[in-house]
Amino acid sequence: MDDVNLYYFPGSYYSLKVILALLEKGIPYKGHIVNIHGGDQSHEWFLRLNPKGEVPVMKVGDTVYPESEHIIDVIDEMLKCGPKLVPEVDDRLGSEVRETRKLLHDLPIDVITFGVLANRKFQTSDNLFPQALQSHSRFTREGIDTQFSATISEYRKQIQTCSSDVRTSVEEIVSGEGHWLFGPEMTAADVTLICLLIRLQMIGILSRYVNQEVRPELLRYFNRLETRATIIKLNEIMASVKYVYMKRAIKT
Ligand SMILES: N[C@@H](CCC(=O)N[C@@H](CS)C(=O)NCC(=O)O)C(=O)O
Known part of the structure; x- marks a missing residue:
């Protein structure tokens, strides 16, 4: 197999999805941090990789893949062993997985993240988001307020649809019939x-949507992940974001 290079940012939601897929498949990769809050994504070398100036980007040999969901498809194809992350779409399982992926991927995660960070009243528990990232938000307070209020009602609808869709399968997980969504x-x-x-x-809003009273199955699903080796590794990668800022501060 050709070398796998991943261009990512440790605080980026889309990057973390791809890293989790690589960890779950057990695919070794060489990580390259692109500091999107320091403007690295606008450098010519990076724009040659992805003209959209977004992370993640995966490079295998000479082939470059942008777009997290597509990268996950490629990762799954690359190695036949490990979990089959993307089941064939022509059977029922495959089409359910595809629909759920689309539903989740379409959530406007940046508006939700920075909207909640700018509107603390929405938080129901401590905000653990790295301080450094909060002050580097690319949204202005006014901009986020407008976008956020327009999006929050849509977001509520989406999370509602999404969680009722996954409810049955999450119940199966709890009853021991399944371990994962499908x-x-x-x-x-x-x-x-x-x-x-x-x-x-x-961002401190999980306990609003997922708690003992509201979606207890989803809470158990989430709590179960805490001791999983790949999730522990993912948390370490996320935490490493502070070193990106320390390095930048020292340079400046
Ligand atoms: N549709 C893309 C979205 C990627 C994306 O939005 N990445 C953000 C980081 S989470 C980014 O690189 N932003 C660059 C910027 O903010 O200038 C994917 O799924 O990979």
Whole structure:
């Protein structure tokens, strides 16, 4: 297999999805941090990789792949062993996984993140989001207020649809019939859901939508992840974001 290079930022939601997929498949990769809050994504060398100036980008040999969901498809194809993250779409499981992935991927995660950070009254528990990232928000207070109020009602609807869709399968997990959203194997839908739950926890609103009274199955699903080796590794990668800022501060 050609070398796998991943261009990512440790605080980026879309990057973390791809990293989790690589960890779950057990694919070794060389990580390259692109500091999107320091403007690295606008450098010519990076724009040659991805003209959209966004992370993550995966490079395998000479082939460059942008877009997190597409990268996860490629990762799954690359290695036949490990969990089948993307089941064939022509059977029922495959199409359910595809629909759930789309539903979750379409959530406007940046508006939710920075909207909540700018509107503390929405937080129901401690905000764990790295301080450095909060002050580097690319949204102005006025901009986020307008976008956020327009999006929050849509977001509520989406999370509602999404959680009722996953409810049955989450109940199966709890009753021991399955371990993941769609059965005994983790899929790409779990990868996105896990990253979404982690993000909601980081910005201090998870306990509003997922608690003992509201969606207790989803809470158990989330709590169960705490001791999983790949999730522990993912948390370490997320925490490493502070070193990116320390390095930058020392340079300046
Ligand atoms: N649709 C893209 C979205 C990627 C994206 O928005 N990445 C953000 C970081 S989470 C980014 O690189 N932003 C660059 C910037 O803010 O200038 C994907 O799924 O990979």
